[in-house]
Amino acid sequence: MTREINTERRDFLKKSAVAGVIATGGLAFGLGGGPKEAEARPVPEKWDEEFDVIVVGSGFAGLAAAISAKESGAEKVVILEKMPVSGGNSTINGGLLAVVNSQLQLKEGVKDSVELYMNDLLKAGRGLNHVDLIKIVAMKGQDLPEWCSERGVEWNPKLEHLGGHSVARTYLTTVSSGSGIVRPLTKYYQEQLGGILKTGVKLVGVIRDEAETEEAPGKILGVEVQDGYKFNYKSTDGDLNNTSGTKKYYRAKKGVVIATGGFSQDPFFRGAQDPNLAKPTNQLDSTNQPGATAETIEELLKLGAVPVHLSWIQSGPWASPNEKGFGVGSSYQIAAGFRFGIMIDKTTGKRFMNELADRRTRALAMFKVIGDPSKPNYPFTVADSQEGVLAAQTLDKCLERDVVLKFETLDAIAEHFNVPVEPFKQQIKEYNDAVNAKTDEQFGKPIDKVMKPIEKAPFYVMEGVPKVHHTMGGVMINTEGKVIEGSTQKPIPGLYAAGEVVGGPHGASRLGSCAIPDCLVFGRICGSNVVKEKEK
Secondary structure, three states, X not given: OHHHHHHHHHHHHHHHHHHOOEEEOOEEEOOOOOOOOOOOOOOOOOOXXXXXXXXXXXXXXXXXXXXXXXXXXXXOEEEEEOOOOOOHHHHHOOOEEEOOOOXXXXXXXXXXXXXXXXXXXHHHOOOOXXXXXXXXXHHHOOOXXXXXXXXXXXXXXXXXXXXXXXXOOXXXXXXXXXXXXXXXXXXXXXHHOOOEEXXXXXXXXXXXXXXXXXXXXXXXXXXXXXXXXXXXXXXXXXXXXXXXXXXXXXXEEEEEEEOXXXXXXXXXXXXXXXXXXXXXXXXXXXXXXXXXXXXXXXXXXXXXXXXXXXXXXXXXEEEOOOOOOOOOHHHHHHHXXXXXXXXXXXXXXXXXXXXXXXXXXHHHXXXXXXXXXXXXXXXXXXXXXXXXXXXXXXXXXXXXXXXOEEEOOHHHHHHHHOOOHHHHHHHHHHHHHHHHHOOOOOOOOOOOOOXXXXXXXXXXXXXXXXXXEEEOOEEXXXXXXXXXXXXXXXXXXXXEEOHHHEOXXXXXXXXXXXXXXXXXXXXXXXXXXXXXXXXX
16 A cells, blocks of 8 residues: 555656656656657667666766676676766866865874864854764775776875865875876776766656566666767757657666766756856856766756755856866865955955855855856955965966966056056055964964965965856765655665766755765765665
């Protein structure tokens, strides 16, 4: 009797989701494509190919899941990637990994703890974080630098201290990019483990066994895909649904891991969550690669997965208005501009925020200063020639592309940006006094022992603008990486998820350098657990 009732509830939720009106915890959201009936995808008469494990998405989470599945005994593992090249957002990510009680912290004398790490996450996430998930990230992320290094990743020998973190705990790849993780892990997966990676293969749907048995109720059997998919393809007959490629069915004997990321490049879906973000991406820029869209999340919701925090969308405060996307300026601003410099409102010549506050706090403060987007007042960071600034790995590229400008005097900066010079100089003096006193009374910026006063020419200046960066919302998982079904409040057998497609770990706003540990930790968890699934 219970099973019959749950089946009816699940069918109702599926239909409601596709009609675009599910409310969970007071959060309403819509799904694109207009009202249509959500029916179970039929099990094909014949599968085109069979695998032990299917991983959808080739970024940090997908790679970690596939590697873990292979290392846990799965013989045939495939990663499916809809874009023509693999890696997704992870490749253009900043390459920053925050872990607690690491070897570099021990070397540099940094005192840290799981509790402090979690408290920092909770503070940035406004207390909306799913504590059971972030505890897993904190505890099981401690060996990530070594785990990555053993598989070819190279790290800088010094820690970074990012905004929102109580202490320095962040590793940075030697190339200041997530590509420094993606490329070696991809090579290791393919060449050392014999894993399969298919690009140009888009997930169309997840196929679920509708047979209601107590042993494996509604187990995931495989996926329907477009093989040979061409992103942004438009046929001569105006096919806006992009049906490029050939329909194929892949069976997953053990299960499917979804690691497709977020939807920062989907103006419709993000606008459904936050109307302020409904503008096309050419009007409101995003740091993401163009394939970061919402169709996979929509498919999971049709299956009955529980939506979490879909309306919480983060804008990265460190981007430049003088280049597209993440660019080279973001890495400079994270490593140097905010830590060793201060951000100035051009109209006043004064600071207006704590440059090492969490991302949401800084982005909101910057949007207020920028004002009317048609006549923006972009604030700028100013830093000097101290060691930490000169060590920023993208500084030379920033200078080449005029993303960062170099000045010999503060007067020259004020003249160039039409800033009131005396208030600007007074602000620099006040900040320098705070650095010398090791206490920032003005905005509470944490001053550590490596920071120095801004006084050594030349000075480096970068304008800033927040860009849509990370979608905190996604589907609900448990600590084993299993996707939770709303109607039964139990895991959907054979379905796992990790990374940005999951909601919960980051609450209202993600703390910088905590996406990679989240992706890698839960990717590894999904990969090892999916192998334990019984075949059906």
